Structures are given as C-alpha cells and as structure tokens.
Amino acid sequence: MTKSYLDHTAATPLLPEVREAMMPYLGDIFGNPQSLHDWGDGAREALEAAREQVAGLIGARADEVVFTGSGTESNNLAVKGLALAQQGKGKHVVVSAIEHFSVLHSARTLAKWGFEVSEVPVDRHGMVDPDDVRRILRDDTVLVSVMHANGEVGTIQPVKEIAAITGDRKIPFHTDAVATAGTLPVDVIALGVDALSLAANQFYGPKGVGALWVRKGVRIIPLLDGGIQEGGRRAGTENVPAIAGMGKAAELARQHMAERINRLVPLRDRLLKELAARIGHVVVTGHPGNRLPGHASVCVEFIEGEAMLMLLNGKGIAVSSGSACTSRALKASHVLIAMGLPHEIAQGSVLFTLGIENTDRDIDYLLEAMPPIVDRLRQMSPLYDKFMKASRGGN
Amino acid sequence: MPVYSDKVMEHFTNPRNVGEIEDADGIGEEGNPVCGDMMTFYIKVKDDRLEDVKFKTFGCGAAIAVSSMVSEMAKGKTLEEALKITPQLVADQLEGLPKNKFHCSNLGAQALHKAIQDYLSKHKKGGNDHGK
Numbered sequence: 001m002t003k004s005y006l007d008h009t010a011a012t013p014l015l016p017e018v019r020e021a022m023m024p025y026l027g028d029i030f031g032n033p034q035s036l037h038d039w040g041d042g043a044r045e046a047l048e049a050a051r052e053q054v055a056g057l058i059g060a061r062a063d064e065v066v067f068t069g070s071g072t073e074s075n076n077l078a079v080k081g082l083a084l085a086q087q088g089k090g091k092h093v094v095v096s097a098i099e100h101f102s103v104l105h106s107a108r109t110l111a112k113w114g115f116e117v118s119e120v121p122v123d124r125h126g127m128v129d130p131d132d133v134r135r136i137l138r139d140d141t142v143l144v145s146v147m148h149a150n151g152e153v154g155t156i157q158p159v160k161e162i163a164a165i166t167g168d169r170k171i172p173f174h175t176d177a178v179a180t181a182g183t184l185p186v187d188v189i190a191l192g193v194d195a196l197s198l199a200a201n202q203f204y205g206p207k208g209v210g211a212l213w214v215r216k217g218v219r220i221i222p223l224l225d226g227g228i229q230e231g232g233r234r235a236g237t238e239n240v241p242a243i244a245g246m247g248k249a250a251e252l253a254r255q256h257m258a259e260r261i262n263r264l265v266p267l268r269d270r271l272l273k274e275l276a277a278r279i280g281h282v283v284v285t286g287h288p289g290n291r292l293p294g295h296a297s298v299c300v301e302f303i304e305g306e307a308m309l310m311l312l313n314g315k316g317i318a319v320s321s322g323s324a325c326t327s328r329a330l331k332a333s334h335v336l337i338a339m340g341l342p343h344e345i346a347q348g349s350v351l352f353t354l355g356i357e358n359t360d361r362d363i364d365y366l367l368e369a370m371p372p373i374v375d376r377l378r379q380m381s382p383l384y385d386k387f388m389k390a391s392r393g394g395n
Numbered sequence: 396m397p398v399y400s401d402k403v404m405e406h407f408t409n410p411r412n413v414g415e416i417e418d419a420d421g422i423g424e425e426g427n428p429v430c431g432d433m434m435t436f437y438i439k440v441k442d443d444r445l446e447d448v449k450f451k452t453f454g455c456g457a458a459i460a461v462s463s464m465v466s467e468m469a470k471g472k473t474l475e476e477a478l479k480i481t482p483q484l485v486a487d488q489l490e491g492l493p494k495n496k497f498h499c500s501n502l503g504a505q506a507l508h509k510a511i512q513d514y515l516s517k518h519k520k521g522g523n524d525h526g527k
C-alpha cells in the first residue's frame with residue numbers, strides 16, 4: 001500500500017547520518033562524561049562536540065547550551081527556572097494563549113506557587129500583537145514567554161519585536177523555538193531573546209533529547225537537584241547517544257536548511273491550494289503567509305477530525321488533528337479556540353506537516369485519497385445536511 | 396489509532412443505516428458540536444414497531460460506530476423494547492468503548508429515544524391511532 005507520513009510535528013524520521021553518529025555511544029564508548037578516566041573522556045568529547053553543533057545552529061556560545069530530556073523539559077526549566085530566579089523582583093509572568101502545554105501548564109504551576117500569570121491573546125491568524133505584550137507588562141513582571149512558531153497552526157510570531165520591548169524593560173524573555181529551530185534560521189542574538197528551547201526530534205534527530213539556551217548572565221534555578229552536570233543547571237547522567245544524535249542533526253539542519261525550505265514551501269502551498277479546491281468548505285488555520293515551511297493546517301467544515309484521521313490512516317496516510325475527540329481530555333485545541341474559531345469548525349481540524357522525505361507524489365496521493373473520505377463523512381453529517389438544505393432554501 | 400475494539404472499527408468503517416428518512420414518523424437529535432458529537436435519528440413506525448431506523452452523525456469514530464450499532468439494535472424492535480436500549484448495552488454490543496468516550500460519544504440511545512418520544516407526542520394525542 002502507498003504510504004504517506006504527513007505528521008512531522010509529532011515525530012520526524014531519524015536521518016541515517018544521525019543514527020551513525022549515535023552508534024559509537026550505544027557501543028564501545030559507554031563511559032560517563034563525568035568520569036575522569038579515558039572512558040569518561042570519550043563520552044565527554046561527544047557531549048562537548050554536540051554542544052558546539054547545537055550552539056552553531058542557533059548562533060549561540062556552546063557554554064550557554066543546556067541539554068535536557070525533551071522540548072517539554074526545556075520549557076519547564078525555562079518558565080519555572082527563570083521565574084523562580086527572579087521572584088525577589090516580582091511575581092508576574094506573561095505567556096501567550098497559544099503556547100504549548102509545557103509552557104502553559106508550567107505557568108499554571110507557577111500560579112499555584114503564588115505567581116500571577118497573564119495570557120496575551122492572539123488574532124484570528126494565531127498571531128500575537130507585540131503591543132498587547134507591551135500593555136500587559138507590569139513593574140513586577142519577571143518573565144515573558146512567547147513561542148517562536150506554533151506547531152498546531154504554523155504561525156510565526158513577532159519574537160524579535162517582543163524581545164525589543166522586554167529588552168527595554170530588562171525583563172527576561174523566553175521563546176519556545178521547538179517548531180522553528182532546525183527548520184528556519186534561528187539566531188539568538190538577532191532575535192534578542194534571553195532563553196530559547198529546542199528539541200531534536202523536530203529536525204530528524206532522536207527523541208528524548210532537547211536543549212535550552214540561556215544567555216550568559218541570566219539566572220535560572222534548576223528543576224532537578226543532583227550532580228553538577230550541564231553546569232549545575234540540569235543534574236543527571238547525560239544521555240550521550242541522544243545528545244550526539246542531536247548534535248549531528250543540528251549540523252545537518254544548518255547545512256541543508258535553505259534547500260529543505262525551498263523544497264517544503266512549494267509542496268505546502270500546493271497541498272493547501274489544491275485541497276481547498278477539491279473538497280470545498282475548508283478553512284486554512286494559521287497565518288496565510290507567515291507560517292512554517294512544511295505546515296498545512298486546515299479545518300474541514302461539517303465533519304470531525306478523528307474520523308478523518310482514522311480513514312486516512314486506513315489509506316496509509318498519517319496526519320494529526322486538534323479536534324476534541326482526538327484529545328484525551330476531549331477538549332478542542334486551545335490554539336484554535338484562542339484564535340476565535342467556533343467549536344464545530346475546530347472539530348474539523350486536520351494538520352498536515354511535511355518533511356524532507358515527502359515529494360509531490362505524497363501530495364498527489366493525499367489529494368486523491370482525501371476527497372472521497374471527506375465526501376463520505378459529509379454524507380453522514382447532520383451539519384452538512386442542514387447546511388445543504390439552508391443553501392438550497394436560500395436560492 | 397485510538398484504542399477501539401474491532402467491533403467499533405468495523406461499524407465505523409462500514410456503518411449501517413446511514414441516511415435520512417424523508418417522511419419520518421419521528422426525529423430525535425442529541426449532542427452538540429461543542430462536545431464534538433451530534434446525532435440525528437429518523438424512525439419509521441408500523442404497528443408499534445420500528446420498521447426503519449436511519450441516522451446522520453457528526454463526530455468521531457466512536458460516535459459513528461455507536462449510531463450504527465443503535466440503528467441495528469433498534470430496527471424491528473417494538474417501541475417499548477427500543478426504549479430499553481441503554482448506552483451501556485450499546486457499549487457492550489460494541490465490545491467496549493474507551494472510557495473517555497463513553498459519555499461523550501455514546502449518545503445514540505438517547506437520540507433514538509428522542510425520536511420515539513417525538514413519534515409518541517405526535518401520534519398519541521388523539522388516542523390510539525394504530526388503525527390509521
């Protein structure tokens with residue numbers, strides 16, 4: 001059966017070169033990087049080489065990069081760690097309404113610990129207005145966290161403009177760049193941020209490894225107590241194979257970024273244009289132009305996302321959805337709701353995220369397989385029925 | 396894939412009795428799009444029996460499978476029997492539903508009952524109209 005994997009925001013395939021780079025550390029070079037003997041040296045060299053590679057990807061100094069266990073951990077460390085370090089100055093924290101749960105729920109935990117949290121809204125394209133951030137800042141604001149791009153709707157945020165505002169006020173600014181680092185050019189100095197999260201499995205590296213960049217001089221309280229790994233900012237024996245893989249993936253992402261973007265953008269644009277033309281009543285979610293290269297998110301009206309996802313899977317096509325039914329909590333995506341989409345539209349959410357192994361053939365196959373699925377579910381839908389009767393009655 | 400039983404997957408991929416009855420004797424709607432699922436049941440009644448049952452459903456795989464199963468269970472039953480179909484019985488016939496979907500997606504029995512109530516309220520006003 002033809003197969004098309006179009007869910008790269010969930011996971012990317014591991015590049016063969018990355019796997020190769022990891023293998024020695026799953027084999028002979030098994031030492032603990034903290035050990036003082038030769039076995040330790042081999043592992044430590046891998047760790048520090050990877051740190052250079054990851055720093056190179058984001059224009060940072062290697063000693064400012066902290067390896068973590070995931071993008072989620074990076075976001076937890078940033079939000080809680082930066083706020084806790086500043087709590088002598090104030091207890092007000094600002095996040096956007098469409099942050100990943102690892103930021104939003106960290107902020108919620110801070111609220112339980114006595115912080116006050118303000119959420120900045122977004123417009124219908126999922127975009128934060130820097131002026132809204134400016135207006136929400138207070139004298140006791142000690143942290144602002146706004147993501148670089150949203151993984152659900154693809155919108156790229158005006159991080160540089162927000163950083164200019166927080167910079168003037170000397171308020172630490174963290175950005176969750178999990179969706180962008182390794183995909184789009186990210187330069188921490190040009191962005192002007194103070195902390196930035198990234199994750200290897202978004203750019204063809206392994207799962208279970210992420211990094212947090214923290215500008216030198218910015219204080220952060222560690223979440224894990226233990227040894228002095230990662231400069232005392234993240235205790236625990238380092239996941240050397242995964243870190244080596246992240247390093248290699250970062251190096252490759254940096255080398256091939258322009259060609260990857262140039263391949264993905266036309267595929268994405270073709271998918272969005274032709275899908276809407278073929279099935280009709282499709283709402284493109286996220287910003288029309290300012291979005292991630294391989295990111296096509298839509299809501300298909302009158303039908304529900306999980307049903308589409310399962311029928312597409314039956315055809316060998318992998319996608320994801322922000323519908324209530326696809327979430328464990330049975331809640332529609334907070335991102336789509338924050339953008340002002342009505343619940344019944346949000347229910348039709350389908351997310352196609354393309355990767356470097358996708359070609360026009362994947363798009364051809366999707367465009368062939370999806371319309372009959374949509375048609376079948378619409379024939380079953382009372383909402384479509386009502387719509388059709390109303391539009392007939394109106395003529 | 397969600398953790399659905401084979402029976403749920405089978406009914407989801409090949410739902411029975413999808414559609415609308417143009418001159419339905421009763422129509423019942425349940426759910427709302429906010430929680431994700433909406434079901435409309437149409438019934439045709441003859442001699443106190445459900446001669447035909449059809450449905451339209453907006454919702455996830457479980458909601459579609461539930462609707463299909465309810466329509467199959469109800470068809471041919473007397474109104475009294477059909478009113479005894481419960482969400483639990485439907486879930487049992489489907490070899491179980493995921494816990495989080497039990498309440499949200501398992502609205503088929505209620506929608507069917509509403510269709511029956513609709514029929515009864517229309518047809519019981521003038522007394523027994525079985526001879527009609």
